[in-house]
Amino acid sequence: MKQAVQKNFLLVVLILAVGFAFAMKVTIFQKPATTPQPTLTPLSAEFTAYWLGGKAEVNTYKLEQARNGVLNPGQATLIFMTEDFLPDKQVTSTTETTRANAIPVLKTNISKTFNAGVSDYALVTSVFTPINNSLFPNTLKVSTSEQSWAGQSYLQINYRNNAYQVSGKSYVESEVEESYEVPKLMLEDELWNRIRLNPDKLPTGEIQLIPGSMAARLRHQRLDPLAAKLTLTNYEGVLYPGKGLKAYTIQYPTDNRTLVLIFEGLFPHKIVGWEETYKSKDNLLTSRAVLEKTIQFEATR
Structure with a gap:
């Protein structure tokens, strides 16, 4: 044998x-054995022609911004464009070798410049939201910078390990070196992109929301989630330009702050202005931005 x-x-x-x-x-x-895989959401010809044609949309607004207990005149700019984004490094792809690993995102750049008394302020927020929501449902990155005569500060939010990692640097002692984690929830900062991508899918009702990074930085607050009430209605006023306007309202009852985004109901859902109400030095003030001009140009890096 x-x-x-x-x-x-x-x-x-x-x-x-x-x-x-x-x-x-x-x-x-x-x-x-097969595991069902998420599929690409088909993009409409209208969406593809407008957003994937290599152009950026630049909107300029007349701004009144609350600071130091008064409303200060200034200018705001909203720039929207699509980019190839690397989800692992969370930066824009700039070479052919990395482009194969990139995904398309809609990027918002929100900037505000204004003078408050003896100090000039410049604030910029960038938001990177994947276009394909079925494969990448979460916004991947937000960054906000603030510059004034008092100093500079920077805040960044990165989606990693099923949560948002927040890091910051500042000239202010209490914010000199920030590093903390917040749960994977909807970001207020991404709602601007969500309007442009598909306003029919905007969240409504009572939810937990991570507040806007620019307002948090101006008020020296952390980005801890807050209870929020979100409503989408027809805009009934006459202050903002455009037809068929919608008003998307975000209320924070425990923070006594309200943000209203006004946009066109028809594609491409241009944001024609916004209002933001909160206390500034014990005065309840409403910052406001009203659209003045929109242009498109060839996007370059």
Whole structure:
């Protein structure tokens, strides 16, 4: 028997291997188990022509911004464009070698410049939201910078490990080096992009929301989630330009702050202005931006 096994060793090994393969269901004669995979959401021809044609949309607004207990005149700019974004490094792809690993995102740049007394302020927020919501449902990155005569500060939010990692630097002692985590929830900062992508899917009702980074930075607050009430209605006023306008209202009852985004109901859902109400030095003030001009130009890096 021992001699027979030795002479036919390879045959015995082969028989055992085939038997094991059948037992584990990995032979070429069996269908492999399949796991349903998310599919790409088809983009409309209208959306593709407007957003994927290599152009950026630049909107300029007349601004009144609350600071130091008064409303200060200034200018705001909203720039929207699509980019190839690397979800692992969370930066824009700029080379052909990395572009294969990139995903398309809609990027918002929100900037405000205004003078408050003896100090000039410049604030910029950038938001990177994947276009394909079924594959990448979460906004991947937000960054906000603030510059004034008092100093500079920077705040960044990154989606990693199923949560948002917040890091910051500032000239203010209490914010000199920030590093903390907040749960994976909707970001107020991404709602601007969500309006442009598909306002029909905007969240409504009572939810937990991560507040806007620019307002948090101006008020020296952390980005801890807050209870919010969100409503979408027709805009009934006459202050903002455009037809078929919608008003998207975000209320924070525990923070006594309200943000209203006014936009066109028809594609491409241009944002024609906004109002933001909160206390500034014990005065309840409403900052306001009203659209003055929209242009498109070839996007370059």
